[in-house]
Amino acid sequence: MAADTHDEPGDRPDPDAAVRGQRVLDLLDRAIDLQTPLVRKNITRARRRNADATPAQVIRSLERMYVSALTGTGAAVGGTAAAPGVGTGLALALSAGETLSSLELSALFALSIAEVHGVPIDEVERRRTIVMGVMLGGSGSTTITKVAERTGQHWGRQVVAKVPVETLRQINKILGKNFITKYGTKQGIIVLGRVAPFGIGAVIGGGANAALATLAVRAGRRAFGPAPTAWPEATYEDAQG
Template sequence: MTDGAGQRVLDLLDKAIGLQTPLVRKNITRARRRNPEATPEQVIRNLEKMYVSALTGTGAAVGGTAAAPGVGTAVAVALSAGEFLGSLELSALFALSVAEVHGVNIDDLERRRTIVMGIMLGGSGSATIGKVAERTGQHWGRQVVAKVPAATLKQINKVLGKHFITKYGTKQGIIVLGRVAPFGIGAVIGGGANAALAVLAVKASRRAFGPAPEKWTIAGELAS
């Protein structure tokens, strides 16, 4: 699917990645500040909790507002469209932050796209990357940065993009309809849908990068 609507979804993804990339290290610093003695694994778990909580809260808030008495369908759809970009930003920040904690520095937009789409697509994203890259084994997140040639990466992103549009373009409409529901029900549907997406993304990130490193390597920092 490469029509206008589908391309807009991918454009929003690139916008979200562009907005959140400069904030990755700030996000990790904020997570570490809560517990200066935290290990990389503990920080990743904290990032996971913050991500699930933030995405769930966003969905519930928009769902509740969209379902409130007096809010028309057009307004509800507009609210959900705005939340979609917010959800993409949260997901991009989470995926790239986890990569950074693992010491996987991604300074190439094409590779950032692969990481974010692969994690947001869950198991299907992992399968697609392995198939197109003709690589097997665990922790594809590291392979994408270190071993996959640029030409192959573009092929991967082309396939991932089609799946991404299907999941977050077409099927997003189902979630939007769910939010245009009697007051109170919309919040439950919105929050529940986003929570499910967040949990799948967390599981995908663990598959992508594997166990957390024992020492900090961000910006030259090494644990003592």
Template sequence: MQEIERDDDLGWLVGTLDRILGVQRPLVVNHLRSLRRKHPELSPAQVIERLKKQYLAAVTSGGAAVGATAVAPGIGTAAALGLTVAETVGFLEASAFFAQAVTEVHGIHVEDPERAKALVMGLMLGSGGKALVKRVAEQSMGRGAAGSAFWGELVTSRMPTGMMGQVVDFLRRAFLKRMARNTGASMLGRALPFGIGAVVGGVGNHILGRQIVQAAREAFGPPPVAFDASLAPVVHEVRPSLGERISEARAIEREGLGGGLRRLRQRRADVPPVDEDLPLEDSAPPAPRGTDGAETDGGRG
């Protein structure tokens, strides 16, 4: 397959990234709260380790599945290309979710889509993304201010908002070139005989995923010793079943109004307050797609 050389050929990836990051933070925060509710003993470092394992498992299995399917009998070149595009989007979604989850654990709340986009592209570029962010930060903030911070903090909170457009433009060009090379190599790997293509797809995604994990570690430094208050787990109210409600209604009918009021006061005393607007599920990170979020600067909570 001929390697894609023009930025416009993969411009759809930037649009995809915009849609993904528009609704990521609420999903990320809910996932982290769910994780803490089910595993309250985990420290921030242990939560990041669990996020890493979830992320690597997701991208590795996705690459292997597409690698096996793309070379199956009856799958043409166009279909194989479509599978590779779908897998690229899936990898991007998982990487964006992982990046923002690590950011939240470090107490940085990224609600500005431009900052979130710069973070994800910078992580996927590895050392090249780090160097680019540092260079632009030194130009706008001075060598002393930029040199004393981790680059993840610079791009998510400390760099002036007016500089983010320039940072995103630089990162976008480098990101699209990197993705063009990776997509071409991915298609070549999946042209191998059935079975081998699956191994190449899975191993390739695992290697790239580990590079992103390492880049996230370098972007923010050591994990904090405590969680930010925004990640406090939410306690669910245990709701009675239909049969229990019917039985209670019959009991209230027998006891009269006074008995019903006593039951209501007892229930209020037994059940802690909950936030009904924050449903939680302890599941693997979803593949979010949505609209752009609010454009406000993120900062440490």
């Protein structure tokens, strides 16, 4: 009896999934493009709180600002989306808008930490590696060091700042696939949670975002290691205007 050569439904490519995945990456690129010009202003804002702050103190301030902002955004959207009278369609639209905001906050955080550490962010592939690597955490770190064929700690300094751009492109192709799978799935769960009954959505939204932010903070610490002991000669005064 001839073997059945028909593909099972689960084996066939899903064009809709490919489109959704590309939308996630497009949102990520948009977030990076929007936030890159604001990196130095973000660092300046953190330094204003203490003119004598060391790089390590500024990094801790950036971490607190990031966790607070991302948690607040998730809770606000969760509460609004679940409020009486808000339809499911509008609730999902609000959450979709908040996804871009979350990406923007995460991009700004990751690139700001890189800047404090003196890691160049002047090239788009480097920025993509930094942002996706931080947001993917341990799996991002493993991918980056494996493709770059480098060992040791702190890939932010050992890989992003040193390997050729062509290598970063190869890294980003793999990170992009992982980002679509892991980040897209997490956001889908969070979005559905925000449409829960009033009050529960705010808790889920804020709590989920806080967890994501905390993981990104830990990943940033592993990626770049100890903060510089002093600021470079160039300051961020030009960003204060």
